[in-house]
Ligand SMILES: *[C@@H]1O[C@H](CO)[C@@H](O)[C@H](O)[C@H]1NC(C)=O
Ligand SMILES: *[C@@H]1O[C@H](CO)[C@@H](O)[C@H](O)[C@H]1NC(C)=O
Ligand SMILES: *[C@@H]1O[C@H](CO)[C@@H](O)[C@H](O)[C@H]1NC(C)=O
């Protein structure tokens with residue numbers, strides 16, 4: 001299963017020794033080659049920040065001011081980045097969560113207020129931490145970045161409160177706002193193979209979907225793995241991936257998150273080592289899925305009519321084991337897809353390369369909002 005070992009890195013990494021401009025120029029050349037076959041070019045890839053080795057960055061959310069929040073599954077830290085800042089972006093710690101080994105998901109549920117999942121998944125033993133999964137509210141309203149003694153930090157410290165302890169869950173992972181008005185979230189249990197609705201005001205939770213589409217199956221190198229990314233669109237349609245089964249599905253839902261119709265599978269992965277992990281949408285309804293062990297970003301048109309790789313390559317560490325993605329929300333980066341990566345920690349690139357988890361920026365021809 002998971003073992004955090006030292007792996008020899010033979011790939012020439014785009015990294016700290018090169019100015020970003022050079023990296024961009026090189027990636028643009030590569031993209032030029034790929035563009036000859038892919039109908040959707042763009043795809044210049046830039047590393048915003050690389051965490052130390054053995055860091056598994058699992059999820060992200062973008063604030064309305066353009067700052068990017070990331071969460072670490074290998075450490076219970078929520079970090080903040082300012083892509084608009086002059087100079088290299090650094091991770092600024094927002095909050096360290098008690099009693100947990102890591103964080104697996106983030107979703108904005110009120111403007112600038114985020115739900116964050118913590119729990120005890122262990123990379124050392126593979127134990128998923130049944131009984132340890134909790135959802136927290138992190139209020140970032142009026143929380144900014146200040147410089148203190150040359151170090152950047154958030155100020156004032158955000159208000160953090162426990163929303164729910166979801167004791168029956170095996171391994172909570174994907175998370176989405178269901179209704180802001182009702183304060184409801186949908187949260188996927190990747191190991192338990194079900195989706196819960198969680199009510200923020202009361203902490204009440206219940207299973208809303210548990211069937212063959214969400215079910216977990218053995219999927220090396222993971223133990224049982226099922227429903228992964230979950231995202232609600234227009235309040236009435238739930239999209240979700242199943243990482244074990246390699247599927248991306250859609251279902252109409254009622255206001256309480258329960259299904260209101262049949263489930264349709266829109267797309268399948270291109271096959272191993274591709275996986276469907278988390279995803280997001282552009283303003284035209286195209287889905288952008290990260291392919292995990294496939295080290296790439298795949299775009300799928302609204303009804304699954306076309307699947308194309310828009311960035312990354314199975315043999316490259318440019319996007320090493322992506323876990324999630326979200327479009328920029330700042331004034332100048334609405335076409336930038338921010339991607340979190342695991343660095344190949346679970347599925348090494350080309351079989352043996354592991355680098356630190358990263359926050360990566362991919363230039364696309366799409367926009368997350370205001371088409
Ligand atoms: C990360 O691991 C690789 C492979 O073991 C090693 O070559 C590299 O020096 C490590 N990087 C850091 C920052 O420790
Ligand atoms: C996570 O594991 C640690 C160490 O075993 C334990 O002390 C802690 O209570 C667990 N957290 C939860 C929320 O169960
Ligand atoms: C999902 O359904 C299966 C079989 O029908 C059941 O064993 C399992 O406990 C259910 N899971 C949840 C979280 O309700």
Ligand SMILES: *[C@@H]1O[C@H](CO)[C@@H](O)[C@H](O)[C@H]1NC(C)=O
Pocket residue numbers: 313314315
């Ligand atoms: C990746 O590398 C393998 C083995 O070296 C090769 O067969 C394959 O064509 C490469 N794939 C891509 C997309 O470059």
